[in-house]
Amino acid sequence: MIDIDRIRADTPATRRHTYLHNAGAALMPTPVVAAMKQHIDLESEIGGYAAADREAVRLEAVYGSVARLLNAAPDEIALVENATVAWQMAFYSLSFGKGDRILTAEAEYAANYVAFLQVAKRTGAVIDVAPSDASGELDVHALERMIDQRVKLIAITWVPTNGGLVNPAAAIGKIARARGIPYLLDACQAVGQMAVNVEALGCDMLSATGRKFLRGPRGTGFLYVRRAMLQKLEPPMIDHFAAPWVSRDEYRLRDDARRFETWENNYAARLGLGAAVDYALAIGIAPVEQRCRLLAGRLRSGLAALPGVTIRDLGRAPGAIVSFTVDGYEADAIVASAAAVGITIGASDPPSTRIDAEIRALPHLVRASPHYYNTEAEVDRLIDHIAGLARR
Structure with a gap:
């Protein structure tokens, strides 16, 4: 209750x-606002570096909070600036060639679809839109019939921006897993208003924001990458946090999902995100x-x-x-x-x-x-x- x-x-x-x-x-609850204000006050007193060091344990705990929210492991979580960055880091880590197919839904979000178009223009990949069934949800049977050896990605928006539709994300996940096809799920409008269990969903990658139904601050987001998929992906952009410079001519990607992060970030907002997740989990x-x-x-x-x-x-x-x-x-x-x-x-x-x-x-x-x-x-x-x- x-x-x-x-x-x-x-x-x-x-x-x-x-x-x-x-x-x-969404409106942020007072614990979220307080977490952010307290860290900003601390930064104003002792500086950003010292503040991050002092709050290292709480900052590290955010990964565990997001992991619990998704039924994932902390090393499968990357914390980023927003859902778009999360989605892009996953999508642009994949390789496409001429004739490779990307399967998506009719209600796909514009930010994602224009990325499909860009990759199609660059590589010759093809975008195929699965039809909807009589209810308006993606037709999973039609999707399954569309699959062949050229399909390199299934990417859908679980809950679109323009209405209450909830696409059958878990049913799609079963198809993707059975066929060995990478599955990228945009959960931006789902996280915070409904249960999100990445094991039940069967997705390989999932992106979300903090500012919507999760009631976190703007400028926060996260990416989940299944551990088995993680080692197959090289981020489209890296820095020395994502990939330490280990010798003059060599870098080494991190083993965890933080290979999709960069060294600099907004620690106050990150603590606000953690507070928002903890608040939702407590309810x-x-x-x-x-x-x-x-x-x-x-x-x-x-x-x-x-x-x-x-x-x-x-x-x-x-x-x-x-x-x-x-x-x-x-x-x-x-x-x-x-x-x-x-x-x-x-x-x-x-x-x-x-x-x-x-x-x-x-x-x-x-x-x-x-x-x-x-x-x-x-x-x-x-x-x-x-x-x-x-x-x-």
Whole structure:
């Protein structure tokens, strides 16, 4: 059972406005903010190097916290600046040649797809998009039929940016593992709102951010690389932390996932990330997921009952991102009208998931994303606000 009163006390902004934009950047709880401020204060007193040395144990513990969150080992975790860096370090470590195939999903995120395009342009690799089934989820049977010896990577976004769809990541993992194909999973919108078990998922690499449902600071992210895959990958860029300079003409890559890191990083933000992970683990990911789905379901059904409102989410069991449109209103106008009455929501533009948007002829979407610290009353407040717009 989640102690909502305590959690909202740890989130002071909830007393001032209704925040339903957690798929963008969630509100950080006070322990996260305190961890960052304390380290900045320490740096101001004794300098950055000495502060890092003094907090070495706590900084090292962040790897263990992230590993527990993912059911991984600490040496399989790299801490980086954001989810994009994490994903890119994994993707650009792979080798592709002419005719090699990359399999992805219709709802793939723009940042990932443009990287596919760049590698295809450089190498002659081919991008093939697996179709969706009747529910809108990636069709795993169609994906399996697409596999041949030329497939060098399966890379999908688990929960896309433009709605509540939850792709069948574990089922895809079973196919990838059985065929011996590297599997890169973008879990940016999944981590923090649902259980993430890399063993059950069967992924070889997983990228995520701290700022979304995990409630960590901006400028934080992490990469998981399965130990068996780790030794096969050489990062696209290295420094002397990732690969110590062992002799005049030789460097030696680290044996752990920190080969994907660089020497310099934001230690205050890293401690904030660790505090966010520990905070989520203390609450329990299972009750977090249950409450996220409860609140999102309440919002989705309430909006769907309104005239002129169309829910745009796909999938059999949508997550905590609710996307919708209102007849006669642009998405940005709805976001602005909500902000004017103290409700924070967001929007998703078609180019962020271009293939899905083109297939479904999607306009700019309104995106509301409740989290476990939200209340039913806050969800109803947004429904009432949209009802007022729909009646005009």
